[in-house]
Amino acid sequence: MNEYGTLHESNGRYALRFERFLRHNPEDVFLVITKSSSFSQWYPFATGEMDLRIGGKIAFDDGEGTRYEGIITELDKPYVFGFREVDDLINISLQEEDQGCRMTFTHTFNNDSWAVNTATGWHRCLDVLVQIINGKPIQWNDNSAKLREIYSDAFRMEP
Template identity: 80%
Template sequence: MNEYGTLHESNGRYVLRFERSFHQNPEDVFLMITKPSSFAQWYPFATGEMELRLGGKIAFDDGEGTTYEGTITELEKPYVFGFREVDDLVNISLKAEDKGCRMIFTHTFNDDSWAINTAAGWHRCLDVLVQIINGKPIQWQDNPTELRKIYSEAFKLEDLNHKMI
């Protein structure tokens, strides 16, 4: 499985899609994804304040004086967790597989000018999520420049119209 994300165009918006496989079952992975204290460790700007229910709020703080909240739009324990953050949609789905599960993470947004930086950022965040789920100490890799180069080469934005989700 390719750990790099892919970029697609869908209904005039852009979608970053990542997959990760885990040895743990969907229940255990879902708990680590949605538990407010672990969510705040891997998700950018999350404060750890979350109402885990459909329509529940998630608090964010960019660390520079801007606070905002997201709204949980999908919640099917232990398989689907989705929310709106400003105009963006984030969806995390888990599928039982062999002796574990596969996670599909998507981020839907409007402006492709941030696609490369956003993909590099999510790549790093999901690497930390994998560490959390596997009970490893969190180590943020110092690889954003390398990841931006990889995603810049992979995302030929003019080719997006030929790719559909």
């Protein structure tokens, strides 16, 4: 399975999509994804404040003085978790497969000018999420430049 994200365009919006196979059941993966303490370790700017229900809020802080909220728009435990972050949509779905599950992570947004950098960032964040799910110590790999090159080539865009 290719762990690299793909970029799709539809109706003037763009979506980055990543798939990862995990050797854990959806219930365990969903818990790690939505538990405030682990969510804030892999998701950028998350503060750990989350009201896990449809319409519930997720608090974010960019570390430079800007605080904002996301709103949970989809919640079907243990298979779907989706929310709106400003104008962007995040959707994480889990599907039982073999001896585990397939996680599909989709980020939908309006402007593709940051697609390469955004894909690079999500790739790295999802690597950390997988480490957390697998009970490994968190290690942020120094692979941003390489990933930007890969995504720039894949999307045929300047990094």
